[in-house]
Amino acid sequence: MLRIESLCAYYRGNQALKGVSLEVQQGEVVSLIGSNGAGKTTLLNCISGLHTDRTGEIWFREKDVSRAQPHDLVMLGLVQVPENRQLFGPMTVEENLQMGAYLRSGKMTGVMLRKEVDRLLERFPALRSRRKQRAGTLSGGEQQMVAIGRGLMSDPRLLMLDEPSLGLAPMIVQEIFSIIKQLQREGCTILLVEQNALGALSLSDRAYLLETGRLTMSGQSSTLIADKRIRRAYLGHDLET
């Protein structure tokens, strides 16, 4: 579904990605783990067409989208839920969700759009009473739910989640991961970017490890989770345990 070949990305001449190649198949949940500053968000922003100082090829649904604009990619079903939620803070929860359906809503009536929002909110009961509230006034967990919901409103073929657990309390993180598991059961294709390696590896099918701009490891998540080096560097386990 998504294939990336030898992607390099630059920031004012500094190389942030040094030849990254990866792929995501239909129906898979793939996680991309790595520490802060490894280039995970840069990679997603390259895929989404936001970061344009780059070389290499990006293919999505058999099309070369290396030079596509962000809105063209959303149209094709490649949707990113960005790091730190990036909600439209002064707009209501409902308006944020409507924005998710922006490209589709041109052909929808107001009633249809409201029904879509209703259907989405069945997935997030906690947001139902918050519908008319400004998104910026919600708690972190609720904001993350709105961000994921907004992404789902775009009707994605591939959903890319950038650090959905960032800055959330452990209990809320569990809740967010259970939402992702639910999406996985429904057959969503997901590329999950996480610093929380344990959480990401325990729910994904396959995983890549990104270290200072290079993919240094890849394979089944169950294999990576058992790997000694990963356990020591990313899961907080000593070799002895």
Added chain:
Amino acid sequence: MSILDHLPQFIVSGLTTGSIYALIALGFCIIHNATGIVNFTQVDFVSLGGLMMYTLLLSLGLPLILAFVLAVVAVTVVGGLVERLAIRPARSRAVIILIFITIGVSILMRGIFKILWGKNQMGVPHFSSETPITFFGATILPQNLWIFLITFIAVVALQFFFSRSRIGKAMRATSFNPRAAALMGVNVNRMILFSFALSGALGAVAGIIIVPITTLSYEIGVMLGLKGFAAAVLGGYGNSLGAVIGGLLLGVLESVGAGVISSTYKDVIAFSILLLVLFIKPSGILGYGDTERL
């Protein structure tokens, strides 16, 4: 007669020019929210609205409503062209560079207006009768009422556009967070183009409705436009409710001030208010900072 007897008159004329400032201030706000820049061609949108009205109504002899609509459409297109030809090619540049570009384009536009319409002063007839109505001791021209009515309609329509329509919401979303808007599939470049076109339309409306009660020239919009800018600052730059309140308030303060002191100092009063706001409360009356922008 005391100042108090004249107060209703000062307030009526203040609200009239204040309406114009409000429309211009809204134009400044919309472009600021879309791009973060101050667009000084806003003042020329006002001039062009009046000049187009003159040409369509008097030189071509079109009916009033048709001339009004075509003049607004023409300036809307010019607004879009300014974005497309002058701003977009330089968009990766710093905000201050873009602001200087708008100043340059503004001077260029004024030069073109001078060539096309000449330096003479022109007059445009009132929309309806010129017989004044007396109301609570104030003399009101029907044109004053047209200005209030059209400004009111424009403000309500704009509010409706931004709160209800799909494109309006997308423009707001883009102003709050352009990257996130792009990730929703919003074509951010197009939203910026729309913001220039919309500001062109607002400037045109302001120019068209004011010229019957003032003399028209190729640079009529400059002083009105700068005061519209002052009104936007007074209201809280980027806040559209603030722009309307700031516009009306500035109009009334200027008019009452000119009545109490001397009309010679009318402009001084307006710009002194601008300086006072900048010294005392640069965020303006309704400026809460970035989270409250429309």
